[in-house]
Amino acid sequence: MIEILNTTELARARGAGALVADILQSLKKRATVGTNLLEIDQWAKTMMLEAGAESCYVDYAPSFGRGPFGHYICTSVNDAVLHGLPHDYALADGDLLSLDLAVSLRGVVADSAISFVVGDSPSAADLAMIDATERALRAGIAAARPGARVGDISHAIGVVLTEAGYPINLQFGGHGVGSTMHQDPHVSNTGQPGRGYKLRSGLLLALEPWVMADTDELVTDDDGWTLRSATGCRTAHSEHTIAITDGGAEILTLSTA
Structure with a gap:
């Protein structure tokens, strides 16, 4: 299914995107040495519910996971890159x-991801990998x-990642969003x-370059996710939800903090 949003729906998408961006930036500031991944999950839950939003993850049970996911945010650490299940x-x-x-939020979804190094000891390799995805x-x-x-977007992403020297996995990537x-x-x-697919005004896309430092092969934890x-x-992952407009792409999940 591909949805094309009208003006009213796009306004709601902007609200959802702003909320996602604000939550992620708040979590980044609060995630310090000693922070438990389960604390991050609880903080995400509290912020989204207080804003009147619904989680897209709690009841999420696709064929590739061992669902339902049961948590409010994906927390992937070091060699984990996607669908990291919060744990102790x-x-x-x-x-x-x-x-x-x-x-x-109000019937429209926004999706975003950020990667960062916790504490005061980031390695140059980690920072370079994060920068490449951004x-x-x-x-x-x-x-x-x-x-x-769509191939124009994929090609542009791929050129940057390839020139940076990272293998590219094609199992998971960006996708349309909407309701x-x-x-x-x-x-x-x-x-x-x-x-x-030819892009049209009103289309929402979640673009998400992610890489692993020296492989394109994934393995799944025993948690099934x-x-x-x-x-x-090590791995890194960056993602924004954008809206295709007559003037180009509008980033809906760009933080103003």
């Missing part, structure tokens, strides 16, 4: 943490405009320009 773990200095959050995200957003193709969290079209993190690098290498 206290963050240590130098941990690379990715937070992925999707909420529904640059790839910006490139994908710049390619998103009415009349362009539900995951919709068509799928947006791979590399692809051929000029191919795929958390996806890790097969080699144990």
